[in-house]
Amino acid sequence: MRGGALAPAEPLPSTRLLAASLKLARGTVVEAYEQLIAEGFLESQRGAATRVASTLSVAAPTRRVLKPTSAGGRCRLPQSSLPEPAARFAQIAREFSPLPAVPFAISVPVGLTAPADIWRRLGNRIRARGAAAPAGYEDPKGALPLREAIAAYVRKSRSVQCDVAQVIITSGTQQGLYLASQVLLGARDEAWVEDPAYRGLTAILENNGRGSAMIRVPVDEEGLDVAAGMRLAPHAKAAFVTPSHQYPLGMPLSMARRSALLGWARTHNAWVVEDDYDSEFRYEGYPFPALQSSDPDRVIYLGTFSKILFPSLRLGYVIAPGDLADAFCGARVLMDRHPPNADQHVLAAFMAQGHLERHIRRVRNVYAEHRAHLIETLGELLPSEIAWVQPGDQGMHLVLWLARALDDREVATLAARAGVAVRAVSPMFSQGNGRPGLVLGFGGFSRTQMEGAARRLAEVIRNAIRRGAKPRRK
Incomplete structure (x- = not known):
C-alpha cells in the first residue's frame, strides 16, 4: 500500500483464500486484517470485500538507495534525505566521540588518580538507605545537601560569594554553558568568546542559531584581550571566559585584564560567564581567586566535578547571581527536570566528610x-x-x-x-x-x-x- 502496489479502494482477497495461498492459519490473516483496519489502512463492510481504505494517500513510489552502515549492520538512508540539522548534529557526535582510555586522554581516573575506595563504600551505604533511595521528583536546582556542600567548598577554595539559593546542579560544565547561552542571549545579542576556545562552547553557539553573534576575541599571554573585545563588539551582552586557566592554552587572565573585563560588563550591563573548570590544579604559587569574587552580581560561575573526580559522574554546578537563579533553574527544568538524585547525595557526603579535599x-x-x-x-x-x-x-x-x-x-x-x-x-x-x-x-x-x-x-x-x-x- 505504501509503495503503490495496492491502490486506494482496491479489494483484497478473503482471509480464507489468502491464508490458503500463503499456507498460514486463517486466524493469523484475520488478526493482520483487523490490525490494518484499526490503523486506517483497510476498510471493511458487512457482506462486502475488505478493501484498501479509499482515503489512503499513497506517495509516488521512489527508489531509495540504501547504504550499509560502518558497522556492516542495518542499511541507512543517504545523507541527502536527512533533515539539515541532523547532518550538523551527526558531525558533532563524530567530533565529540570520547578518546580511548590511553595516554594522552584527559581526566582518565585510573591508578593513582582514581577516587579512593571510600567512594564505592560510601555510595553503597547511601544508596541502600536514606536520601539516595528511590524517590519522586525533586528540586530542579538539585539536592540541598550537595548545594550546601558546594557553596561551602567554593567559598573556602575559590573565594566565591554565594548562598545555597544561587547554586544549580548541572550535568557538567557543558550543560552549564548551554544554560548560560539560553538565559543570557537574545535573538540578536552578541557574545565574546575566546580565540581559541573550548569546542563544546563554540558548538553550542553555532547550533542554537547564535553562530553569527559569536565574536571571537584573541588571547595572548595575559589571557583574553579585553581591549580587542571592546573594539570588536562593545555592546555584547555576555563574555564566556576561562580566567583561571585559559582553555586550551593555559595562561591565567591577568589582574589588569580582570579589572578591565568587569569594568566593561558593568558599564554595558553585560554578563561574564566564568568557566573555572580545573582551577584546583595549580602547581606553582597560589591561584588567583575566582573572578566571581570581585563582582558576584555580574558573573555567572561554572564548576564541575568531572575533571577532579571522574567524567562519568556528570555533575557540575552553576552559581548564578541572585536575580538570575530562577531563570537558570527554569531553563534547566526544560532540559531534564532535575539531575539524577542518588550520586548527588553520595557526592554531598563525600565532600562533607573531607574526602574531596x-x-x-x-x-x-x-x-x-x-x-x-x-x-x-x-x-x-x-x-x-x-x-x-x-x-x-x-x-x-x-x-x-x-x-x-x-x-x-x-x-x-x-x-x-x-x-x-x-x-x-x-x-x-x-x-x-x-x-x-x-x-x-x-x-x-x-x-x-x-x-x-x-x-x-x-x-x-x-x-x-x-x-x-x-x-x-x-
Missing part, C-alpha cells in the same frame, strides 16, 4: 609529577623546531605546538592508529586563525605508559615532517 591534594601531586616528566620526555624526543610545549603551571593537560608545516588533525589521526590519544588544537580557533598543536592530558597513567606513548607520538610527528614540507623554526 584529600583527593584533590593527592591527585594534584600526581599530576604535577606527570606534567614535569612529560615535558622533560617530549623535550628529549622532539627538537624545538618541530614541536614545543606551551608554557604554563596549571591544569590537567598541556599543549604541544607543532611546526606550521604540519596538519594537527592528520597527526591526531595517525597518533590514534599508533595507540596514542590526542586532540587537535586548530579546530578550537576561529576560521583562518588556527595554529597546529595537540592537547595532551596526564591522566592516571603510569610513567612507563606515558613514556611509551610519548615515543610513539614523537615518531608519528617525525614521520609527518619527513612526508611534508621543511618545518619553520620556532
